[in-house]
Amino acid sequence: MTKQSGLGDNLYVDGFDISGDTNSLQTIGAPMTPIDMTGINVSAHERVYGRRDGKLDWTSYWNPGPAANAAHTVLSTLPYTDRITSYVRGPGIGNPMASMVGKQINYDGTRAQAGEYTFKLEALANGFGIEWGNQLTAGIRTDTAATNGASWQNPLGNLAFGAQAYLHVFGFTGTDATVTIQHSTDNATWATLLSFTQVVSAPGAQRAVISNTSTVNQWLRVITTTTGGFTSLQFAVQATVNPIAGEAF
């Protein structure tokens, strides 16, 4: 892979795709809050890592709708509850994606002299930091029935340090659907890695984890299953496979 631009990116908030109404992202940040522990007997700073954090700042256009994913419809509510926000670096299985559970802090509009009307948004992590991972769906995937998706091979191979995953559900028609991440050592024999909470409506978003001592084999794929049936499920999945032991949130 070579250097890339950010053309063709996506931004999802709680199961809404607001990419078209997003002008730019100013920060996709993972500050590590260093703690200064400089002794009096040294000449340079000594630091250790403090708490994880996460921050997403972006600029949105004014779009009052009527589409359900219009920026004003999604962002003006300023909920007190957490929102799951995800930045997609070009839709594609295996491509980078960063997700965060956090609080939307503001929705600040500016009407410029020449008529531009834009909004500044800030989301700060709550409980976990921002997590970079890989798309297990090519951006938004649409299943019309239970489906085994295409697989992705982790270049780091088989690991044993657990994983975290994010799911955005943009649309759903049917009774129920379950989104599951499977893993495999050989891209042939599959086992469940983790399953998200059953989907019965949209939009929505979830975060799921397995313990940081769990085995995560190198091949990953997303499958959808159902008991009551569905005819349409639009969703996106990110997996963050921990590369080292002891990751804690």
Added chain:
Amino acid sequence: MALLDAVGIMEAVISDLQIIGVFDRVQGHEPKSPPGKGVTASVWLDSIMPTPADSGLATVSIRLTFQVRLYVNMQRQPYDAIETDLLDAASQTMASYSGDFQLNGMIRNVDLLGEHGNALSAQAGYIEQDGKMFRVVTITLPLIINDQYTEVV
């Protein structure tokens, strides 16, 4: 993503000229021969360019610019009326686009105030066509249109 409605947009641009009622003729092209008597308006495409400040993360919005040129024969009498007729026609033209800045829903807006480059503006001058001199006003008509292209790797 819907393709640009080139015919619809051109018709809307021309329609806003026709309803003013000051032009003896309105053409959707640069004149091929010297315009006739009275005040003539001609419209043609000038440029198309992406506008980063209006584009989404994976979509490209564009600024579509037309030239609208108003012509009066420089030898038409009375001579003093040439300037006032052109000024009146240019002013009413700009008012027409300001008063219909979404071209009846066809576009996001006419770039009236220069959000992205030159604003709606008019420049007076002279043009010679086939040996005849014309007093003209050329109006730059920039149109902002949302989400015309999709970015795909």
